[in-house]
Amino acid sequence: MSSIYPPLETERLILREFVESDWQAVHIYASDPAVVRYLPFGPNTEEDTKNFLQAEVKMRRKKLRQHFAFAVTLKANKQVIGSCRISITNLDKREASIGFCLAKEFWGKGYATELGSKLLEFGFKQLNLHRIFAICDPQNKASMRVLIKICMRQEGYLREYELIKGQWRDALLFAILERELMQIQFLSIA
Template identity: 35%
Template sequence: MTPFPTITTERLILREITPADATAMYEYLSDPEVTKQMALDPYESPKAIADEEIRWYHSIREQGTGIRWGITLKDKNIVIGSCGFLNRAKQHSRAEIGFELHPAHWRKGIASEAIQAVLSYGFQTYELQRIEAIVDPANTGSRQILQKHGFIEEGRLRQYEYFAGAFQDVLMYSILKTES
């Protein structure tokens, strides 16, 4: 496998997440306000993050179905969120983007800066034609960020995910390479 690609932006370094990052990730992945947007229950320990979330990041890269970067500020090597691709269908040149960020860093343009870098990587290096995003209709923050980056709302997928004991609707957004 090729070395993990590091992406540098004006304020951020997007890098590979390792088990050593589990404690920093626990700070936001144990927060119900963060995990409910991801259709996950809050994590109960850094060990659970290392065993489940970080292991999943590594497995999707190994399988070629995705890649997930840890978001760090340039002046600190602490993971404050993640952004990347999942559900990549190479034969169709499409993938789904996903992202989350520690609430202490919300509304500072950090998620937007990371998303822009990942979109560029997706269209240029991953050779994607279409990037999708699946969003909880109540998640206005993510919906606004996606729209800011040119994503178009395509419609509601009814009872698409099962979470918190019930089937949940989601909204499908997408952006095409020609629109970026």
């Protein structure tokens, strides 16, 4: 039996678990070379996109969930505009990674910052994590800005970290600790 996690809401977005019928909306951005330029997948074929969604739905069946993938939808009209995820990488260390991807027409509107903040809140408050990190291509300036806006700190520069589309690529490592997020939230309330 697949367990669906309750949707996460922000001011303008709903982050909900994927359903297989999302494939056409996902395929629009997953097949766009500009969107997947810095990502380890794509541009997707229709079969790639359907396989991705089947895998995401299947992962919900695990007794101990360590991976949460969400369709990013607009609150106003429920349109799927991207995806995001948080994946527990080490249970003992209470550590996870986050990632996100948005359709090109929704870049530069603050949606990535909004969903990134919500992923951090979800990870720290609901998954009881201690540390959350993200990996970013050094050429992906927009994603770097988002990670900085959500108060993640650059911790490292990883040389030839991943083999992506036949090329070794460097990566930047960003992270935030639970106590840092709590300090940021306290300061924003004060």
